[in-house]
Amino acid sequence: MRGELTAKGRATRQRIVEGAAAVLRERGAALATLDDIMARTGTSKGQLFHYFPAGKDELLVAVAQFEADQVLEDQQPHLGCLDSWEAWQQWRDVVIERYEAQGDECPLGSLFFQIGRSTPGTRAIVIELLRQWQESLAAGVRALQAAGLIPADVDADIRAAALLAAIQGGVSILLSTGRSTHLRAALDQGIADLRATSHAAV
Amino acid sequence: MRGELTAKGRATRQRIVEGAAAVLRERGAALATLDDIMARTGTSKGQLFHYFPAGKDELLVAVAQFEADQVLEDQQPHLGCLDSWEAWQQWRDVVIERYEAQGDECPLGSLFFQIGRSTPGTRAIVIELLRQWQESLAAGVRALQAAGLIPADVDADIRAAALLAAIQGGVSILLSTGRSTHLRAALDQGIADLRATSHAAV
DNA sequence: CCTACAATGGACTGCGTAGTCCATTCTGAT
DNA sequence: ATCAGAATGGACTACGCAGTCCATTGTAGG
Incomplete structure (x- = not known):
């Protein structure tokens, strides 16, 4: 039992994070x-x-990481293979469904405002989440280009950034x-505008 | 002195709201x-x-209203007359400048997460702010249509909603x-896509 | 002036909460 | 069976903060 954490210990820790x-x-x-969490x-x-x-802050950071992982997982496998308009549409549906179900609870948002500014921990987690999210979207745009569905001169990174902002705002x-x-x-318009690039006169 | 608040009193109250x-x-x-504010x-x-x-909550609501008013004022007069591409561009510049200057301070955001869920007050203020903001944007889109700069079949409300979301997300x-x-x-792409409607083949 | 009431200052209270500490119980390796 | 160290329970402490209360000072109207 030198490794600091037994199986029972790991289970308890996990239970705390999820409950929190x-x-x-x-x-x-x-x-x-903390009493609520207990x-x-x-x-x-x-x-x-x-x-x-380290107390509450450390726990909150662990929760933030847990929630951040969830966000991307919940969008899979769709987010991972945005190579057709159908795939984009399915992904759109999943995102909307997920956030409608979540309602007005914002795990990361409230966490960020609680400790985000002061602690570098949460901020880093959020930044990394956004980075991966945007990267997946950019990959999706490039996949559309590779499939010849949209012109090659569309800037995938800008489009991905705009889409990500649209989602966040929504x-x-x-x-x-x-x-x-x-x-x-925001989502529908973003995808429609992407689609419109394929028959624009520019 | 029956009116509850003298000139001095009004000044002090205002000073408290702005300082807070x-x-x-x-x-x-x-x-x-409260000690910080004092x-x-x-x-x-x-x-x-x-x-x-009523204590802190009442003060926070007053601050929220103050900040919400600022948001729209800061975008004037541009937000009020989005009737040409130049006007849109100027408005875009003002918005970006304003929020870059604000940096990572989010007056309404932190307020909302503090008391927004529990108190109906702040939530109502935010909703009203968003409504007015979107209405101004929709008016701008319609102004472009009236000027013949974009097709009449563009849905102004949807565009405005998408633009508002884009800004919020950004x-x-x-x-x-x-x-x-x-x-x-988000802003550049949003405006560009709006512009693209005028020479799309659809 | 004088008087009623607004404006101000600041000591004091009460409470909720994070964090400490130690006694007790459980667990697995030898 | 034993023992080191992990796991658990919960009483206890320290403290920051919102909110109360009252004494004092300022001010406008009569």
């Missing part, structure tokens, strides 16, 4: 307390500080208003 | 304390609760990463 994630989604990072996960103070010696408006109108409009 | 707004931008709503504005506890009897990515790349990409 649920609590944070429900109450928001600003209002969630109650939800059926753990004690001793355990929390046993697995996250989601934050969904968070504020509770309505997915803008997310839908 | 500054503090909130700097430290984020989650970390800002220090910044040179006021006492007594004053804070004299002008905002801003939130700016908040996360500190880089305005996405905001620029």
Whole structure:
């Protein structure tokens, strides 16, 4: 038992992270307390500080990483193979469905505002998430070019950046208003405009 | 002196709101304390609760309203008369400049996550802000149609919604990463795609 | 002036919460 | 069976912060 963490220990730690994630989604990072997390996960103070010696911040960073991983996973396998208009459409459906189901709970958003500015940890996680997300989208645009569905002179990176911004904006408006109108409009318009490049007179 | 608030009183109240707004931008709503605000504005506890009897929440709502008004004002007069491509371009420049200057401080964002979910107040303010913003954009699109610069069958509301989402997303990515790349990409691409409708083969 | 009430200052209270500490129980290797 | 170290429980501490309260000062109207 030199490796610091037994099987039981790993399970408990995981339970804490997942439970904490649920609590944070429900109450928001600003209002969630360690007691909430203890109650939800059926753990004690001793355990929390046993697995996250640096305290709440360390736990929040772990949760942020957990949530960030989820975001991309939830879009697979569609995000990974955007090589036809059908694939793009399926991906669109999954994204909208996911965020409509999430409603006004924003795991990463509230986390970011709680500790993002101060701690470099969460910020780095968010940046890396955005980077991978955009890279996948850019790959999708290039796949369309390779398939001859859109012109080769379309700038894949700019398009991907614009699409990513459109999604982010749609989601934050969904968070504020509770309505997915803008997310839908942004995604649909973004894809339509991409499609329009194939028969533009420019 | 029956009207509750003298000239001096009104000035103090205003000073508190503006000072609080500054503090909130700097430290984020989650970390800002009444003591910070007192220090910044040179006021006492007594004053804070004299002008905002319901306490911190009431003050935060006042700040949210103040910030929301700023957002639209800062885009004027450009946002009000988007009737030519030059006007759109100028507006684009103002938006980018404003948010680049703001950097990673998000007055409304942090406010929203602090009290937005719980209090209906801030949420209503944000919703109203978004509504007016989108309405101005839609008016701009219609102005382009009226000027014959884009086809009449372009759906102004959808375009406006997509543009608004693009901006919001660009801003939130700016908040996360500190880089305005996405905001620029989103705005430029959005306007370019709008422009492309005038010579599309569809 | 004088008076009523607004404006101000600041000490004080109460509470929620993060974090500490140690006693006890469990687990696996030898 | 034994023992080191992990896992757990929970009482206890420290403290920051919102909100209360009242004494004092300023101010406009009569």
